[in-house]
Amino acid sequence: MFNALIVEKDEEGKTSASVQSIGEDRLPDGDVTVAVEYSTVNYKDGLCIGPGGGLVRNYPHVPGIDFAGTVETSDDERYKPGDKVVLTGWRVGEAHWGGYAQKARVKADWLVPLPDGLDTRQAMAVGTAGLTAMLAVMALEDHGIKDGPVLVTGAAGGVGSVATAILANLGHKVAAVTGRPETADYLTSLGATQIVARDEINETTKRPLEGETWGGCIDAVGGDMLARLLGQMKYGASVSAVGLAGGAGLPATVIPFILRGVNLLGIDSVMQPYENRLRAWQRIAKDLPMDKLEAMVQRATLSDLPKLGKDILKGQVKGRVVVDVNS
Numbered sequence: 001m002f003n004a005l006i007v008e009k010d011e012e013g014k015t016s017a018s019v020q021s022i023g024e025d026r027l028p029d030g031d032v033t034v035a036v037e038y039s040t041v042n043y044k045d046g047l048c049i050g051p052g053g054g055l056v057r058n059y060p061h062v063p064g065i066d067f068a069g070t071v072e073t074s075d076d077e078r079y080k081p082g083d084k085v086v087l088t089g090w091r092v093g094e095a096h097w098g099g100y101a102q103k104a105r106v107k108a109d110w111l112v113p114l115p116d117g118l119d120t121r122q123a124m125a126v127g128t129a130g131l132t133a134m135l136a137v138m139a140l141e142d143h144g145i146k147d148g149p150v151l152v153t154g155a156a157g158g159v160g161s162v163a164t165a166i167l168a169n170l171g172h173k174v175a176a177v178t179g180r181p182e183t184a185d186y187l188t189s190l191g192a193t194q195i196v197a198r199d200e201i202n203e204t205t206k207r208p209l210e211g212e213t214w215g216g217c218i219d220a221v222g223g224d225m226l227a228r229l230l231g232q233m234k235y236g237a238s239v240s241a242v243g244l245a246g247g248a249g250l251p252a253t254v255i256p257f258i259l260r261g262v263n264l265l266g267i268d269s270v271m272q273p274y275e276n277r278l279r280a281w282q283r284i285a286k287d288l289p290m291d292k293l294e295a296m297v298q299r300a301t302l303s304d305l306p307k308l309g310k311d312i313l314k315g316q317v318k319g320r321v322v323v324d325v326n327s
């Protein structure tokens with residue numbers, strides 16, 4: 001028997017989440033069984049713990065879009081018992097039972113061996129949000145980061161915090177956009193050189209072009225924020241668009257793309273092939289300062305998750321939440 005956070009749906013369509021002790025026979029099909037050590041809380045997990053928003057395919061469901069742990073049994077020659085592994089994406093925690101349990105069974109293709117230099121807890125302090133932040137940095141690098149600060153929006157959140165720390169560690173000036181002024185000291189400690197109030201971007205004129213200010217951008221917010229900042233990018237600069245915490249609409253014009261050659265790069269961590277995920281994890285082990293990582297992390301248990309799921313949807317979670325599934 002093992003513990004899992006099970007989300008159930010009643011006949012009226014109302015969902016509820018509770019920690020239950022269940023048998024291994026309940027695990028879904030897969031070729032590798034993992035003794036999960038840590039998982040994390042991401043925006044999508046908030047959706048999946050609650051009504052699901054179309055993400056959850058079947059109830060009862062175990063959310064948790066990422067986890068790290070130790071292989072217990074494997075039918076795949078790439079993994080053997082005792083191997084440390086990390087999983088992100090592939091709709092685990094949405095369409096397949098995820099990491100909010102002491103055991104998970106998944107396809108071997110979805111796993112990555114834990115890179116040297118990271119333990120399972122650190123890997124989950126990074127988690128899906130951190131992997132996405134690294135993929136976003138790598139996309140900016142591929143297209144060239146221009147002179148001038150790199151803007152990070154939703155900076156006090158999971159993706160934003162890790163992106164800030166990585167960019168600062170690589171020597172870039174980072175302008176961190178936040179709607180929570182009380183997080184300024186935290187963002188400065190991660191390496192931000194400038195704190196920009198959310199309204200400073202959102203309430204700029206709606207002219208399609210403004211002063212050329214930012215040498216690149218990692219945007220976790222979307223919506224009006226993304227539309228406004230496109231017109232503030234330096235000539236030829238790129239925006240890695242990772243999220244939509246502020247809305248899925250994009251009330252922008254084509255002018256920044258035509259007259260400033262701005263690149264809008266969509267970043268998806270979910271369906272990244274094995275080679276890309278491995279490369280990103282190796283870069284994380286190399287380029288993310290571990291002391292900064294510790295400052296971003298709060299710890300939680302399985303029973304804390306129903307509340308944390310609600311908090312993250314309200315934009316109230318700071319940094320990363322690591323879930324110790326065994327405590």
Ligand code: NDP
Pocket residue numbers: 041042043044128129132153154155156157158159160177178179180198220221225241242243244245246247267268269270312313314315316317319
């Ligand atoms: P968090 O909730 O940790 O961070 C989001 C941050 O956005 C908040 O902390 C807040 O930052 C800001 N924010 C929230 N609401 C608003 C709003 N209405 N207007 C403007 N800013 C707002 O989430 P994550 O960092 O985990 O994820 C961020 C986004 O990225 C989500 O949309 C998520 O779904 C997406 N994502 C995408 C991935 C991909 O593969 N593309 C992978 C992982 C996440 P502050 O208080 O500093 O302003």
